[in-house]
Amino acid sequence: MDLLQQLTQYAFSGFSTGAIYALIGLGFAIIYNSTGIINFAQGEFVMLGGVLTYFSLTVLRLPYLVAMAVAVAVTTAAGAAFERLTIRPLKSPSPLSLVIITIGGSIFIRGVAMLLWGKDTHALPPFSGNDPLTVGGASIMPQHLWIFGITLLIIAANKFFFYYTISGKAMRACSHNRTAASLVGIDVRKMVLLSFVISSAVGSLAGIIIAPLTMTAYDVGVMLGLKGFCAAIIGGMSSGFGTVLGGLLLGLLESFGAGLISSGYKDAIAFIVLLLILFIRPQGLFSKAQTERV
Amino acid sequence: MKRDYLLFLLFTLVVLVAPLAFEGGYLLNVLVFMGINTMLAVALNLLLGFAGQISLGHAAFFGLGAYISGVLTANHGVNPWVALPIAALSVGVIAFLLGFPILKLKGHYLAMATLGFGIIVFIVFNETVEITGGPSGLTGIPTMKIGAMEFQGEMKSYYLIWGFTLLTMLLSINLDHSRIGRALRAIHDSEVASRVMGVNARFLKVQVFTLSAVISAVAGSLYAHTMTFVSPSSFGFNFSVELVTMVIIGGLGSIFGSFLGAALLTFLPELLRVVQDYDIVVYGLLLIVMTMYMPKGLAGGVASLARLLRPAKKRTVDHAQG
Amino acid sequence: MLRVEGITQLFGGLTALEEVTFTVGKGSITGVIGPNGAGKTTLFNIVTGLYTPSSGRVFLDGKEITCFPPERLAPLGLVRTFQNIEMFHQMTVLENVLVGLHTRSRSGMISCALKLPWHLAEERRLHAEAMKWLEFCGIADLAELEARALPFGNCRLVEIARAMAVNPKLLLMDEPAAGLNSRETADLELLIRKIRDTGVTVVLVEHDMELVMEICDAIVVLNLGKKLAQGSPREIQENPDVIRAYLGEG
DSSP: OOHHHHHHHHHHHHHHHHHHHHHHHHHHHHHHHHHSOOOTTHHHHHHHHHHHHHHHHHTSOOOHHHHHHHHHHHHHHHHHHHIIIIITTOSSOOHHHHHHHHHHHHHHHHHHHHHHHOSOOBOOOOSSOSOOEEETTEEEOHHHHHHHHHHHHHHHHHHHHHHHSHHHHHHHHHHHOHHHHHHTTOOHHHHHHHHHHHHHHHHHHHHHHHHHHHOBOTTTHHHHHHHHHHHHHHTTTOSSHHHHHHHHHHHHHHHHHHHHTOSTTHHHHHHHHHHHHHHHOTTOSSSOOOOOOO | OHHHHHHHHHHHHHHHHGGGGTTSSHHHHHHHHHHHHHHHHHHHHIIIIISOOOOSOHHHHHHHHHHHHHHHHHHHOOOHHHHHHHHHHHHHHHHHHHHHHHTTSOHHHHHHHHHHHHHHHHHHHHHOHHHHOGGGOBOOOOOOEETTEEOOHHHHHHHHHHHHHHHHHHHHHHHHTSHHHHHHHHHHHOHHHHHHTTOOHHHHHHHHHHHHHHHHHHHHHHHHHHHSOBOGGGGSHHHHHHHHHHHHHHOTTOHHHHHHHHHHHHHHHHHGGGGTTHHHHHHHHHHHHHHHHOTTHHHHHHHHHHHHHSOHHHHHHHHHHO | OEEEEEEEEEETTEEEEEEEEEEEOTTOEEEEEOSTTSSHHHHHHHHTTSSOOSEEEEEETTEEOTTOOHHHHHHHTEEEOOTTOOOOTTSBHHHHHHHHTGGGOOOOHHHHHHTOHHHHHHHHHHHHHHHHHHHHTTOGGGTTSBGGGSOHHHHHHHHHHHHHHTOOSEEEEESTTTTOOHHHHHHHHHHHHHHHHTTOEEEEEOSOHHHHHHHOSEEEEEETTEEEEEEOHHHHHHOHHHHHHHHOOO
């Protein structure tokens, strides 16, 4: 395989993992924008999507599509329950207590998953066939195409929801100014719950579509979640295009870094990028600095 | 203030005589780990409990201390007593340089940045196989010696570790009741107001971050020389979270609380060994429940219990004043 | 004592302050007044280094202090209090005031941790000094109480004692009478005079006109981010522009 083919190959795999990071990052951004919380349990929703689908497929012997629907539904319910049981009862939430509670939640969910489904790694069957297609000399799995397609669909749906529906607009209002939003009659607490529902659903979908490529297990959520967060940070925590670009950029960097430099340090790349962005441009790569009002 | 020192004296006595009850063996070994964890929890508490700055990467400083000390002694024949200060000093420099950019961040962002740092260090431990031995670990680290006496076996390790731990606790109590301790707690309560009072919040945060990292590195070095073997898995993200758990469960800002938290988290896995793997679920629940319902941790719980047990008359007087 | 020169502050497209210039005389009590949204608190935040002004300069005793962070201003003798009281809740009242003495003590992290002898002597000196300021504000009996347990009025006094402990030349008070009842306000008036009598220059933002007219030597009126007038209380009361700003264009 010549260099060009190899580079095309890296680009394909970079784009597809990048798309996944973008979806997970979107989940972070949705919750952050309506609540100001960085949900450290976001990665666990991703894990639940994959693991639950596998479980529904093999143990409950459900058809693939039904299994996915079950996985998304259960994860969404878990996300809603998480918000109702831990976030809402807090009387005076500080960033520190929220960090710790969501970390606690993530450990708890991971632990339960391990107890229920064991420590083994599983692969989901690909959505359609296992024969690679050849594009520009590089081979691409059909699953990659599924990932692109579904990601695009989710992003479009997201855009539609936030700009063209009442609930979506209300959530955007909350993200700009919670007090003002509640004054015009928006039920802020409902919007917080809704943000958890949406981001757990999006997270679980991301977990399902990546599982045929990268396998799934009770502990995949940590890394995926953190990388999704990197994507959101690069994108300046926007629940739109910035995060998508951030995810793709990160995916490409990782894939080229692993291929051209060293595969052992692949995971480090995301975190070095994260630190650099936080140190130099904490507002993200694509947004302008804002005057902070004390 | 006096109460803290009395408590410390009592605590020291208990620590000194405790091993006599065990005659060595398995339990004493657990107590050695408890000492190391206490030291780490107290160190993190200086940052998290006093200054209110979270770090989800403290296992990295612990690991750096262990590896620097381990590599110097096992591969280069340096005396452990020389390696320990070298490890502490180099980690101090790293923390100081990292502190300036990282402590500019607040809340969630600080948590994520320290976490990222921790993971990068963890990956480096795994990947620099020629130096650290990679995932399979570093062996042949010598134990500490004073003259002909070697700190080998549980009993001697116990006194070595707890000696350092008690020292750490004493210094932290001193710091708490001083100008610096007050300034740190002021930053925690209201950074703006503390700066208006002339507290250089940024620099002080970096200083306490460095101090906390140095103590963690000392603990790491002691750990390496006690275990004579280190591997990356002891210094991962999970251990960073465990340290935060100890501090939170023990009580933010309470030195003895950190001991309680460390003690609980050292014993819990031993107790839960019967029902293997449940410990992670219990940690998660503990973190959530404690933060929600007992924000002052075990130390706060003990204090309010003590208040409840006081004679009713005194309480009503307090109430009238309050 | 304090000179503010051509301060302009923009927030995005919004002009919060425009070309504000005034001088505060040494040893005076100066009031900054104006309707809500006039830019009073923004002005305070700029003078005390919390905001960076879009343009303009600030001088303290002839020395330029524009953009100095608050921790550099405290040793120069410029201290402020806050509208919504920024207490150190987890500490006792005495400890709150001890933090005010931070710049007037030297012990570093190491001598504090090791309890070196000079540090102990310094601690004794600090405690005595802190008690002095609590007595000055008439709250010495509260010294050992936890700050969070205090009623609002006492919090104000602790905040003032804490600010005085810094040994200021210039004390900026952001709505010191807000939330106080009339008796507490009367006590506050006495306290502010007492502070001025120790040689400290006081600048206050206040809505309580009675208090302002009673104790201020000079008044600066802001409206919609611009300086409307400056003068003695009497001049201000008779100034037609000021009357119009407060009563509306009618």
